[in-house]
Amino acid sequence: MSTTPWQGPPHEGISVRAVARSFGSVHAVRDVSFDALPGQITGLVGPNGAGKTTLLLMLASLLAPDAGEIRVAGVDPVTDPAAARARIGWMPDALGAWEALTAHETLVVTGRLYGATRAEADRRAAELLVEVGLADLSASPARVLSRGQKQLLGLARALVHRPRVLLLDEPASGLDPAARIALREMLRRLAGEGAAILISSHVLSELEEMTDAAVFMSRGATVTASGPRARDWRIRLVGDPVGARELVARALAGSEVRADRRSLLVAFPDETAAASALTAMVAAGLAVAEFAPASGALEQAFLDLKGAER
Amino acid sequence: MNLSRIGVLTGLELRQRARRAGFYVLLGVFFVVVLGITWLGSLIFAGENVSSGMVSVAICGVLLMASLVTPTFTGNAINGDRDAATLAPVQVTLATTADILLAKLLAGWATGLVYLLVALPALLYALVSGDEAPRAGTLVVAVLVLAAEIGVISAIGVGLSAVIARPLFSVAATYLVVMLLVIGTLISFGLGMLAARSSVSVLTEDPSQVYVETGMASTLPSCDGADEPCLSPRPDLSETCMEVRGAELVPRADRVWWLLAANPFVVLADATPTVYDGNGWPVDVFGNLKLAVREVQRAPELVRDDWTDPCDGKPAGEVQTTGEEYPLPREIIGSSVPSWFVGLGAQALLAAGLMLWGASRTRTPARRTPPGSRIA
Numbered sequence: 059m060s061t062t063p064w065q066g067p068p069h070e071g072i073s074v075r076a077v078a079r080s081f082g083s084v085h086a087v088r089d090v091s092f093d094a095l096p097g098q099i100t101g102l103v104g105p106n107g108a109g110k111t112t113l114l115l116m117l118a119s120l121l122a123p124d125a126g127e128i129r130v131a132g133v134d135p136v137t138d139p140a141a142a143r144a145r146i147g148w149m150p151d152a153l154g155a156w157e158a159l160t161a162h163e164t165l166v167v168t169g170r171l172y173g174a175t176r177a178e179a180d181r182r183a184a185e186l187l188v189e190v191g192l193a194d195l196s197a198s199p200a201r202v203l204s205r206g207q208k209q210l211l212g213l214a215r216a217l218v219h220r221p222r223v224l225l226l227d228e229p230a231s232g233l234d235p236a237a238r239i240a241l242r243e244m245l246r247r248l249a250g251e252g253a254a255i256l257i258s259s260h261v262l263s264e265l266e267e268m269t270d271a272a273v274f275m276s277r278g279a280t281v282t283a284s285g286p287r288a289r290d291w292r293i294r295l296v297g298d299p300v301g302a303r304e305l306v307a308r309a310l311a312g313s314e315v316r317a318d319r320r321s322l323l324v325a326f327p328d329e330t331a332a333a334s335a336l337t338a339m340v341a342a343g344l345a346v347a348e349f350a351p352a353s354g355a356l357e358q359a360f361l362d363l364k365g366a367e368r
Numbered sequence: 369m370n371l372s373r374i375g376v377l378t379g380l381e382l383r384q385r386a387r388r389a390g391f392y393v394l395l396g397v398f399f400v401v402v403l404g405i406t407w408l409g410s411l412i413f414a415g416e417n418v419s420s421g422m423v424s425v426a427i428c429g430v431l432l433m434a435s436l437v438t439p440t441f442t443g444n445a446i447n448g449d450r451d452a453a454t455l456a457p458v459q460v461t462l463a464t465t466a467d468i469l470l471a472k473l474l475a476g477w478a479t480g481l482v483y484l485l486v487a488l489p490a491l492l493y494a495l496v497s498g499d500e501a502p503r504a505g506t507l508v509v510a511v512l513v514l515a516a517e518i519g520v521i522s523a524i525g526v527g528l529s530a531v532i533a534r535p536l537f538s539v540a541a542t543y544l545v546v547m548l549l550v551i552g553t554l555i556s557f558g559l560g561m562l563a564a565r566s567s568v569s570v571l572t573e574d575p576s577q578v579y580v581e582t583g584m585a586s587t588l589p590s591c592d593g594a595d596e597p598c599l600s601p602r603p604d605l606s607e608t609c610m611e612v613r614g615a616e617l618v619p620r621a622d623r624v625w626w627l628l629a630a631n632p633f634v635v636l637a638d639a640t641p642t643v644y645d646g647n648g649w650p651v652d653v654f655g656n657l658k659l660a661v662r663e664v665q666r667a668p669e670l671v672r673d674d675w676t677d678p679c680d681g682k683p684a685g686e687v688q689t690t691g692e693e694y695p696l697p698r699e700i701i702g703s704s705v706p707s708w709f710v711g712l713g714a715q716a717l718l719a720a721g722l723m724l725w726g727a728s729r730t731r732t733p734a735r736r737t738p739p740g741s742r743i744a
Contacts, residue, residue, distance in 0.1 A: 081737065116733070118456075118460050119460065119732060119733050120456055120459060120460065120732050120733060120734065121732075121733055121734050121737075122733035122734060122735045135733060136733050139732065139733060140462060140464075143460055143461060143462055144462065146460065148457075148460045150453065150456060150457065152453035153453065154452055154453025154454040154455075154456065154457055155454070156380065156384060156454055157384075158383065158384040158387040158388065159380070159383065159384065163383075167376060167380050168457070168461060170372070170373070170376045171373055171376055171377070171458065171461035171462060171463045172461050172462055173373075173462055199387075215457060
């Protein structure tokens with residue numbers, strides 16, 4: 059596994075080639091290869107236990123891989139951790155906050171550990187607290203912050219040294235909708251400025267809205283998302299008439315129509331089939347109020363992954 | 369290693385500690401206990417050297433309390449942070465493993481020294497309540513050694529907290545190591561002394577007056593063909609002189625005295641310059657402890673004269689008291705070897721070894737992770 063062919067040109071984002079890491083007999087990561095390009099937000103998707111956090115720990119220079127190669131912002135975090143750390147911002151999934159310190163002090167301490175002077179760190183801390191929306195709480199000890207607020211503080215901490223590569227482990231969990239939207243806008247802006255951002259999350263609809271690319275992991279290995287599969291579409295008729303299911307089934311002869319709460323679900327093999335079904339329903343005079351995929355593309359891919367694991 | 373980062377991390381530790389109420393409660397308890405020990409000391413010592421005695425008791429009290437309290441400051445330094453998920457966010461900054469461990473050591477050390485400061489009023493009380501102030505040299509050396517001991521205990525705690533995954537176990541292990549130094553040295557000295565016994569010969573002109581384990585010495589066989597205890601004629605001393613070999617066994621404290629050197633209290637006492645009173649006796653606890661430790665360096669007499677009938681060529685009863693006087697404490701201490709630097713050196717070596725072991729366990733990117741530990 060020592061010499062892995064390096065495919066593609068080197069870049070300032072994240073490159074991972076055939077990386078493996080085990081803890082004793084547990085093979086947390088077996089074979090992971092992917093690229094996360096600068097200027098893009100890449101989603102890391104996989105079920106619990108797929109090895110996402112272990113992979114992020116390796117990218118963050120905390121764990122050494124047993125095999126394979128990693129380049130983060132062009133640097134190998136195993137051989138030159140100091141250079142890698144200066145370029146990486148890492149937001150862990152565990153909310154580790156210095157409970158007795160205020161939000162502002164937390165960011166100043168972090169900035170100074172990255173080599174900033176007191177004045178620089180002070181200025182950057184104030185700036186970041188405004189950016190993540192914690193300016194009002196800058197003098198509050200971390201102890202009194204809510205889970206979501208700690209999450210935002212963790213994000214600010216990861217951004218203190220203006221990293222070129224951002225590793226975020228479940229950043230959106232615990233955030234209220236407004237904070238999520240703010241997070242999305244912020245990450246978009248950072249990506250626009252050229253940062254490579256890797257996000258692992260279970261909130262797939264969330265991930266789908268903000269990522270440019272996705273990496274799928276299953277049982278410690280990257281897997282290519284399976285090709286288009288049959289996907290459920292949600293159909294609802296105006297006024298939810300009694301016997302809607304029979305009406306739709308008659309219009310879509312040959313398709314299985316299932317009831318799901320107030321709407322109906324029909325599986326179509328692809329979008330073309332869905333479009334012609336819609337035409338058929340309209341032609342049959344049905345008042346279609348809702349006709350949309352029942353799950354996001356990422357969610358579908360995730361479910362396919364789970365299915366493949368069984 | 370980077371001084372400013374170590375400073376930032378040390379400041380971070382101290383700030384967190386200073387903002388916890390428990391810290392001040394412990395300080396208060398510490399103050400009361402040291403005051404109590406000092407007061408008890410004032411009851412022990414009397415006469416013109418009361419204040420020297422009290423101060424030495426107070427400083428020993430501070431060392432006792434510091435050895436009980438310091439492990440709680442550093443015994444969970446690294447693994448506690450790992451459990452609170454605050455270690456990894458520091459490890460991903462430019463702070464190195466050495467920075468982190470040294471900052472933890474400095475913070476623990478500084479906290480221990482704060483406790484020393486709280487004990488100062490008790491020391492001052494001891495100073496002003498006595499008639500004659502103790503020598504400044506004694507006080508300065510004692511406080512410096514005390515500070516060094518607190519540093520050693522801090523380092524042991526930091527090292528173990530990085531080696532052992534669970535905070536509870538590493539705090540307990542730190543206490544065990546400190547107890548090993550405080551009590552373990554005493555136990556091993558005692559056992560070692562008994563294990564390394566030597567047989568003593570008694571020179572007598574009348575073996576029937578010498579008692580050995582098996583009865584009267586006159587019934588013992590000749591040493592030509594038997595094991596000890598046995599009899600061997602010594603015509604070189606006097607006509608009828610017999611040597612009773614193996615008359616008794618004496619413990620050889622002089623062979624194992626160095627075991628005591630690593631005891632923190634012995635280091636403190638041994639390093640402190642001793643002040644003697646007019647009769648040549650030490651005036652304080654340090655001096656008396658030093659005397660006890662130095663006395664055991666002296667080898668016991670392995671060949672001694674019988675009391676009733678020594679080999680002097682004269683009949684029993686005409687015993688001359690030789691007038692040999694027991695040496696004064698001042699002379700005993702003067703003729704023995706100081707050991708505090710060896711003890712302190714051994715402690716420092718132990719502490720440094722544990723710190724290095726801990727550092728190798730905390731290094732990132734981690735190749736091997738301690739079983740049961742998490743990274744972040």
